[in-house]
Amino acid sequence: MGLLNCADSGSGEPIVLLHAFPLNRNMWQAQFEAWSNRYRVIAPDWRGFGESSLGEEEFTMKSCAEDLRHLLQHKNLQEKVTLLGLSMGGYVAFEFVRKYQELLRSLVLVATQAIGDSDAARQSRFETAEFVRTRGTAALADRMIPRLLGKTSLETTPHVVEQSRALICSNSPEGIARACYGLANRRDSTSALQEITVPTLILVGVEDVIVPGIQADNMHKGIRSSRLSIIEESGHLINLEQPRVFNEQVLSFVQEC
Ligand code: MLT
Numbered sequence: 001m002g003l004l005n006c007a008d009s010g011s012g013e014p015i016v017l018l019h020a021f022p023l024n025r026n027m028w029q030a031q032f033e034a035w036s037n038r039y040r041v042i043a044p045d046w047r048g049f050g051e052s053s054l055g056e057e058e059f060t061m062k063s064c065a066e067d068l069r070h071l072l073q074h075k076n077l078q079e080k081v082t083l084l085g086l087s088m089g090g091y092v093a094f095e096f097v098r099k100y101q102e103l104l105r106s107l108v109l110v111a112t113q114a115i116g117d118s119d120a121a122r123q124s125r126f127e128t129a130e131f132v133r134t135r136g137t138a139a140l141a142d143r144m145i146p147r148l149l150g151k152t153s154l155e156t157t158p159h160v161v162e163q164s165r166a167l168i169c170s171n172s173p174e175g176i177a178r179a180c181y182g183l184a185n186r187r188d189s190t191s192a193l194q195e196i197t198v199p200t201l202i203l204v205g206v207e208d209v210i211v212p213g214i215q216a217d218n219m220h221k222g223i224r225s226s227r228l229s230i231i232e233e234s235g236h237l238i239n240l241e242q243p244r245v246f247n248e249q250v251l252s253f254v255q256e257c
Contacts, residue, residue, distance in 0.1 A: 010036030018089025024050030048175025150207030150235025193222030205234030
């Protein structure tokens with residue numbers, strides 16, 4: 001696997017943004033606009049997403065963490081990074097922290113969870129892989145958006161609905177299908193929580209139906225150095241649904257660390 005494609009802009013302390021499934025680095029546009037005048041903001045496309053090639057190897061949370069390590073090495077960063085992962089990005093962040101915590105200044109876990117999939121959830125991932133291969137990304141967007149976005153966004157912000165749809169449709173069906181297997185086969189990271197020693201901010205949307213608040217509470221209890229913040233009127237995609245609140249909360253945390 002070659003280097004991941006990534007957006008990289010600004011200078012200063014590095015903030016690395018890890019995208020959710022089935023989106024890509026372009027989900028972070030508002031964060032690039034808000035932060036790159038003070039920070040170096042880096043956001044990769046996972047293999048098979050956006051403009052990163054699919055590669056030969058299996059898509060796993062571990063392979064993504066290694067791809068990320070390879071990318072950061074290539075960037076030759078002199079400073080420790082703030083690593084921010086949203087949902088699947090958080091699952092990869094757990095794998096990264098297990099091996100490379102010394103590279104981190106702080107961690108932000110957004111709309112994510114430490115637990116692995118139940119058997120039923122795994123089955124549904126395999127079905128999603130088949131669905132996107134046969135029906136394509138637009139059909140997948142129709143199916144997923146009502147769960148990815150919160151009730152408030154679905155009812156009041158059609159531009160966020162359209163933005164989410166465009167992000168999903170800009171990925172390849174095969175990239176998405178392979179990631180379904182990676183998600184289904186990820187390990188439970190609950191035991192890794194106690195190993196996290198860097199300052200950690202946990203964000204969860206009140207209207208998130210994919211990662212319920214209880215999972216954010218459990219991460220908060222498991223990570224000694226963590227703080228939990230609950231975001232009103234947001235579903236799963238907090239940075240798209242509540243960009244102003246998201247940016248403020250993350251930035252004030254980064255400034256304190
Ligand atoms: C994501 O946003 O990355 C996915 O919803 C993760 C998941 O389905 O577990």
